[in-house]
Amino acid sequence: EDLYRWGQGDLSTRLQMARFLHNEIAVRNAQLCKELCVLPFGLADTKGVQAVVKGFSSYVDRLAESPRPETAEDDRRFTEMLRGILEDPTQVVRTLGCGVTEVREALGEDRYEAIRPEVDHILDRFFIKRIGLRFLLQHYIEAAESRPGVSGIIHSNVQVGRILRAEALEARRLCREIYGEAPDVIVIGDGEGGDLPSPSRSAGFGSSIYENPNLSYDRQFTYVPTHLRFSCSVLLQNACFSVAELFARKQAFETLPAAASSGAAPVSSPRKLEMPPVHAIFAYGEEEVAIKVSDEGGGIPRSKQ
Helix, strand or coil: HHHHHHHHHHCCCHHHHHHHHHHHHHHHHHHHHHHCCCCCCHHCCCCCHHHHHHHHHHHHHHHCCCCCCHHHHHHHHHHHHHHHHHHCCCHHHHHHHHHHHHHHHHCHHHHHHHHHHHHHHHHHHHHHHHHHHHHHHHHHCCCCCEECEEEEECCCCCCHHHHHHHHHHHHHHHHHHCCCCCEEEEEECCHHHHHCCCCHHHHCCHHHHHHEECCCCCCCEEEEEEEEHHHHHHHHHHHHHHHHHHHHHHHCEEEECCCCCCCCCEEEEECCCCCCCCEEEEECCCCCCEEEEEEECCCCCHHHH
């Protein structure tokens, strides 16, 4: 919420934020460079990692050479510089992936698989920090444009139900493309009656859901809608795909024995199964919004966890 208020502030507030970012972004880029330079297993010496280090180092140099923003014109130039950093011409994800490929080819599959968990952990930590950096960049850039109810990339009243329904449509579309069928997705939490399930199709949900399906309690949710869309899309796609996969396996082997009246061996006839729906329920708390996606896709076997 502090970032939301800063993004809606006057020129004086924006310049104060710009001076903070002028130093903070340089420091964070330098830290990312240092992490890449000390990567183990020969990763630091690969062409891919070196290319990313060179790109991040150039951002530090550009910030060091630019003056601290003190006027509206300074802010305009600073914003354009940040836009160039955000656009990321080095294509960090793909380029680092090339570096990992270099190491895997040099070590061989068996040796690389032995170190893969540690490599994944290191890169996960790196990308989490990079996401935080890009959040600050994008928020500051978009905060230059004043819009009601919006500050940069943060919205004062994110419509969770609307986002869940939009991502559910996309998840079902992808599921039908891959598996031929897709489960229904029932969204509960904002009082929209169209998604309200019947008790027979909502195992695991208490009866209070039908008595008071509006769980927003007239509260507002200040958040970044693009981040929420991404998270919801992944959760709903995983749920729809797992249900469709399990349903396809069950449908392939499901048969009904029928005894032949002539005394011949029993024959089997397929029985059409009903694909269980996916449930997405959300509720507003005093300080947070909780979202739960529930499916009957069978989960992950303990042996594979």
